[in-house]
Amino acid sequence: MIDFITNNSDAIIQKTWEHFYISAISLLLGIIVAVPLGVILTKTPRIAKIVLSITSILQTLPSLAILAMMIPFVGIGKVPAIIALFIYTLLPILNNTYIGLNNVNRDLKAAGISMGMTRVQSIFMVELPLAIPVIMSGIRLSAVYVISWATLASYIGAGGLGDFIFNGLNLYQPDFIIGGAILVTLLALLAEFILAKIERLATPKGLKIER
């Protein structure tokens, strides 16, 4: 194992970085699309049902299949990998945004409106701040998923820590397999840790105070 690290230190740093940014970009795209979409869906419950079922169907497709299906359309490399992973991040974030906003106490929403808030003000002043903990837990879940699935992206030439694992499999090198797996796990734990910190910061103070 020590040999694996010393012999491949440059590659480790490079692959970890690749792995990180493939995951980060997919997650970021997921957040940019899914949070606003979730907000809009809460205003149109009927469409919400349809959209949420479509995204959960997408979720059930095997990730390897999605990655493979990307090849005819966008070829191989990082772009198809990011697109495929992005699709995977959608559901947890969308779902949690939708649930988080819907679970905001109706009396509070009504209070806001009856004080004279517009719909948009209600979303930004009441609904989103109160839904942040739920939305953030969706993002954390997505982050962990996306980091572990990004391993498979190596299969379509996107690089990342998956390269170690696939090389290890091809060359019968257990060191590479285990080393790669451990690095992916560490990356996922680190992401979880950082996002938990961000969640803590983003949650309004009034929601954190105990009685």
Added chain:
Amino acid sequence: MLKMEHVSKIYKGGKKAVDDMNIEIERGEFVAFIGTSGSGKTTALRMINRMIEPTKGTITVDGQDLSKKNPVSLRRSIGYVIQQIGLMPHMTIRENITLVPRLLKWSKEKKDQTAEKLIELVNLPQNYLDLYPVQLSGGQQQRIGVLRALAANQDLILMDEPFGALDPITRDTLQDLIKDLQQRLGKTVIFVTHDMDEAIKLADRICIMHNGKVIQFDTPDNILSHPANDFVREFIGSHRLIQEKPSAKIVDDVMITPVTISLEKSIDDAIRTMVKKRVDTLFVVDGQNHLKGLIDVEGLTAARHKTNSVSDAMEKEIFYVKNGTKLQDSVRRILKRNLKNIPVVDDEHRLLGLVTRANIVDIVYDTIWGDEDESQSNQQQEQ
């Protein structure tokens, strides 16, 4: 000020929540909408700030048709206190109080001033402004809920069963508070409740509703003495009808002169006055006879080592009644709070007199034997 003409709300399927409602409310009036659940009282209230749109009829405020106004700016101009308190948990008390001013884009200084000025009205300390709702008790939260409805200087305030979720003692305190605020600030208040005691205590006029229709809209006294029909009679309850009959006595009739002491006197003076006058409680007044607090023998003993001035030792938060209050109400308050006595003040908060537990005896006498006396004398006349 507010006029509802032929207002109806008919839901799909033909259910009439409010049926041809016609009322007119004067500026500065305190009106209670009362009825059982499903009577349409809340629907009627919510049509005033257009949270619910009327199916038929017009509502005007100062002659302006509400349906022609922008609902958002309309709501910002009408104070609203809701049932479930409804403070925003993620905002500080300051932010909660100044929510409507924030929507109206007031400057920060103006918002801060408003918050600081308002929180004094409900006897809460300034440092509460930076706490969060969860750190306050239910009663304190609802005080803030009331302030929120006043912050943008709204003339008309709607209250939808605001004290329903509070315990009886807290509710009583808050009732006193909003009645006092309403009179002091000259607000027009429309108040939804299902509690007849609350309505009688607070309202200048009560609007009794049943199945969407207004059954009777009149002053509490008129409703109690001349209920419009059997429904009203049943609704207000026979015990209240009888109770209100014998004594229309007000506190001014029975109050005694209290023993007072002025603010700047020393504790020693206070003790000497108590001994001389044979009382255990002194009311503290300033030079113009404004009631400032009270000091009793227990308070004196506790404060004796800490201070020698009456103004430091006195109890500042005391209960009082205004002159003109019905004796029954003040006695009810004495009993509810287990007070020894209750001072009577005028509109300028000057001390006028004192109602004591001895007056309870009068009430009990009136209630139990008052009728009998009459009937006995009637019998004698017949003989």
